[in-house]
Amino acid sequence: MERFAGNFTQQEPIPEEGIAAAVAALRHGRLHRYNVVPGEEAEASLLEQEFAAFTGARYCLAVASGGYAMACALRAVGVVAGDRVLSNGFTLAPVPGAIASLGAEPVFVEVTEDLTIDLDDLAAKAASSGAKVLLLSHMRGHVCDMDRLMAICRRAGVQVVEDCAHTMGAEWRGTPSGRHGVMGCYSTQTYKHINSGEGGLIVSDDAAAMARAVLLSGSYMLYARHAAAPPPEAFEGLKWDTPNISGRMDNLRAAILRPQLPLLADRRARWRERYVAVEAGLEGTPGLRLIPRPDHEAYVGSSFQLLLPGWRPEAVQALLARAAARGVELKWFGAAEPVAFTSRYDSWRYAPAQRLPRTDAVLAGLIDMRLPLTFSVEDCAQIARILRAEVSAVWQAGTV
Numbered sequence: 001m002e003r004f005a006g007n008f009t010q011q012e013p014i015p016e017e018g019i020a021a022a023v024a025a026l027r028h029g030r031l032h033r034y035n036v037v038p039g040e041e042a043e044a045s046l047l048e049q050e051f052a053a054f055t056g057a058r059y060c061l062a063v064a065s066g067g068y069a070m071a072c073a074l075r076a077v078g079v080v081a082g083d084r085v086l087s088n089g090f091t092l093a094p095v096p097g098a099i100a101s102l103g104a105e106p107v108f109v110e111v112t113e114d115l116t117i118d119l120d121d122l123a124a125k126a127a128s129s130g131a132k133v134l135l136l137s138h139m140r141g142h143v144c145d146m147d148r149l150m151a152i153c154r155r156a157g158v159q160v161v162e163d164c165a166h167t168m169g170a171e172w173r174g175t176p177s178g179r180h181g182v183m184g185c186y187s188t189q190t191y192k193h194i195n196s197g198e199g200g201l202i203v204s205d206d207a208a209a210m211a212r213a214v215l216l217s218g219s220y221m222l223y224a225r226h227a228a229a230p231p232p233e234a235f236e237g238l239k240w241d242t243p244n245i246s247g248r249m250d251n252l253r254a255a256i257l258r259p260q261l262p263l264l265a266d267r268r269a270r271w272r273e274r275y276v277a278v279e280a281g282l283e284g285t286p287g288l289r290l291i292p293r294p295d296h297e298a299y300v301g302s303s304f305q306l307l308l309p310g311w312r313p314e315a316v317q318a319l320l321a322r323a324a325a326r327g328v329e330l331k332w333f334g335a336a337e338p339v340a341f342t343s344r345y346d347s348w349r350y351a352p353a354q355r356l357p358r359t360d361a362v363l364a365g366l367i368d369m370r371l372p373l374t375f376s377v378e379d380c381a382q383i384a385r386i387l388r389a390e391v392s393a394v395w396q397a398g399t400v
């Protein structure tokens, strides 16, 4: 019986150019983004310019984490304590956490079997909740019909902030992810698409919102040193009234990230090959449902999800154990208790209790797996063979 020997949490090393840039920053010691010598432009500011160009956004701000980016964007678009903020019922903990960090209340929206936000439930809750903002999580890279979503939100007077932690480098009908809403937020944490350990980015075309975000991030009165920020006039009416909630990115992280930006297109292509290898190997397995990927969704396949519709918890647990014994590490969103990075909406008990029956049914059979680029395409085919065999074994045993 074959056993997979790869490590599901091993990312690729930092490119040599990034290592050299990091060492140069360490040698001169000017790690704080506003610590520059005459004529020098900080790595953080250069990264912002380059990421703005990459996404086609007018403005960009680099911050300390993806979670910080979301909280900062919510504040920048006007969310205050006591507000209700719409978000996905299926996402990861930093998303409702960003809402709660402002003293605001998450209102969770159902997820469909395609793992995207349920647009009918969104329309209903946009009308009933009084929320003026949606923090839309493109969870695990699955993107809903963005034209319909934006039309619903426009009609309801709801501003959209996008969580693109899993869609950096992805596009929807040719538009880079993060460019539909008023602000797009990204993470550069180790498990995402570019890696600086921790880090975040915000993009926007909205001068007032971005000026607020820059001030919030802790710019003091040095905002003119941000080459990808709005012009100084945009800060005039805001600089006295916007609190400094320090969460800047430093030059060391920016130096590590800059050489990774030009690699994103190639990474997306390599991730796609790996994703497709797993998908092809699992096609037609009885008892298992694959997630459709629409043609116009240029996704980054950095993780893989599948559904085991109607499976009993004991059967899912048996599959997880059998796969683990053969070296394949799966995560399950249906577990009763949160495990490691995996939790669900009903475990975020700081939010008012909510019932999402359709989401419960999807999460009960939702399996999640990382696909780091250190896996070869052949590794991915092997993972699919093992999974196919073990799903079939549990399915045929009839205990499902």
Ligand SMILES: *Cc1c(COP(=O)(O)O)cnc(C)c1O
Binding pocket: 065, 066, 067, 068, 091, 092, 094, 095, 137, 139, 140, 163, 165, 166, 187, 188, 189, 198, 199, 200
């Ligand atoms: C990782 C992640 C974030 C942001 O995470 P940080 O660790 O704060 O950078 C946001 N949303 C989702 C869905 C994530 O997976």
